[in-house]
Amino acid sequence: MIKHNVISVVLGGGKGSRLYPLTHQRSKPAVPIAGKYRLVDIPISNCLNSGYNRIFVLTQYNSASLNSHIKNTYNFSVFSKGFVEILAAEQTNEGERWYQGTADAVRHLQRYLQHHDYEHLLILSGDQLYQIDFQEMIEAHIETGAEISVATIPVNAKDATSFGILKSDEAGNITSFIEKPNSSLLPPWESEVNDEMKAVGRVYLASMGIYVFNKSILTQILEESEGVDFGKELLPEAIGRYKIHSYQYPGYWTDIGNIDSFFEANIGLTDDIPQFNLFDRNTIFSRARMLPPSKVSGTTLDNVVIADGCIVAAERIERSVIGIRSRIGVGSVIKTTYMMGSDFYQTLHEIEDARANGFPLVGVGENCYIENAILDKSCCIGDNVRITGGAHLADGDFDTHAIRDGIVVVKKRAILPAGTVIG
Known part of the structure; x- marks a missing residue:
């Protein structure tokens, strides 16, 4: 498979107030999941399994335990160019504010990215559960001639109000986007989905918060806009000005946004055939502990x-x-x-x-x-x-x-x- 020149960015998110009290003393990406991992291990493992081993993790709240986990887990050979590096929000001569949103966090990252050679920036959330081959997404991005790609998944009307919802044309180009619409606004936002999705009412295409940007386009968009969030501002502003492609993901994906979704995601692992399969060829990497058997x-x-x-x-x-x-x-x-x-x-x-x-x-x-x-x-x-x-x-x-x-x-x-x- 073709080796792509990619740098990945995992966004640690805000205070994680909806996951309180689990986030009282730790950041969202550091919350333990499945009994032995941390949430941040999921996007990092997806990157490593896809062959992308240059990863920044951006965080700003309660980052001590996350720093310790990253330091003790992801160590690469001295002969490798790979890294997993924590970048916490910091005051600089350019600004004294903490990250104001997803786009603002990446904007602050730019001064670190300029020291690296890359063609595509893969932007991920640190609080989602899924298994995806990012090489396939990058290849679709290149083949369609996209400048920006957004991973999407069909959701039902109940869930649609919690996500960015989009419409795309027959070629998969995104034509319109609305962030967390009120239920009364949903009917015109239905999309064509397969019969299986339609049967369960999953007819709205939701952004998974996973983006691919061409390097030059990302720099240009961040310079042109003062917006601080991709979903609320930069993506809607970019529609019609740039070629934005919808990459539909057919597998399991859940957003760990609150206690209920976190609980269901973990309990779901006990199913006979869980939707998120831990017993798979794709390894979920985490800290190696020298513990006895149970x-x-x-x-x-x-x-x-x-x-x-x-x-x-x-x-x-x-x-x-x-x-x-x-x-x-x-x-x-x-x-x-x-x-x-x-x-x-x-x-x-x-x-x-x-x-x-x-x-x-x-x-x-x-x-x-x-x-x-x-x-x-x-x-x-x-x-x-x-x-x-x-x-x-x-x-x-x-x-x-x-x-x-x-x-x-x-x-x-x-x-x-x-x-x-x-x-």
Whole structure:
């Protein structure tokens, strides 16, 4: 396959307030997913699997853990030109503002890009779940003579209000674009899609927030416009002035924009044949941890994904993701839950000391019942704790947990004493 001259940019996004409390102490790209990865590993892995190994990651909020993850994960041979480099927002002589939007972030990147040889810039979001061969997208971009390409996917009317929606002609050239339209504006924005998509009402072409720009065109657009966001300003302004191509992606893709979508994406990994297939030839790269294999004693498991280094003695676990170094006590039942695991093991001395003083251990204690929940890293849940998420719970934020769309999110390193009941 032809080797293209591409630099990739992963946009870390803003504060990630819709993913709170998971983003209270970390940036969106650093949020753990699937029990052993970080969200940022998904776009980076897609790039590496496509043969593109020059990658910038732009971030500005709570970037310490993300910096550590990138540093400890993506190291290339001294004989390679590859890199994965974090660029956090910074004050310079040219400006003192943080990134104001996606286009503003790339505009600030320009002074770093001028030191690199490239023909195409591939711009990605750091909070999406998908598997795509970017070489195919770049080749389609070149073959169609496009100056800008936008990856698109059909969505239904409910989801369309959360995305940029576009129309294209028979040749795939984008002719109009509207950002996050009100539902009342949707009817004229229907597009021709295949019968399978039409049958499920996915008749609106949504931007996936994945763009390919020719180098000269990107520089020109950023100089011509004062806009700070691609979807809201630069792309609508560019229609009719530049050749913009819609690259329709036929596979699975989801935007991890809020707690509900994050929860569903993780729980979906436990399906018999998940839409996002971890068991694929395309590797998802992440930090290499020297952890022991997981140990399970007397537990009934049904559609469960278990990461490395876990010690599980639960009575039953079903439709759940159990993250690295998780510890689950005897008699506990866990259903439809994402347990992120722990950043460390407690020593035998620390365990004895905690028990002697009546403190819960890191992990889930004995005889607990947990359903419809997300347990953030290194939380301590005592014995006989009951957490029952569901539609009966109102949204709220509390010292140890938050509730979003019926999902109970236990905060990082939170302590729930024995006998606690939530829900």
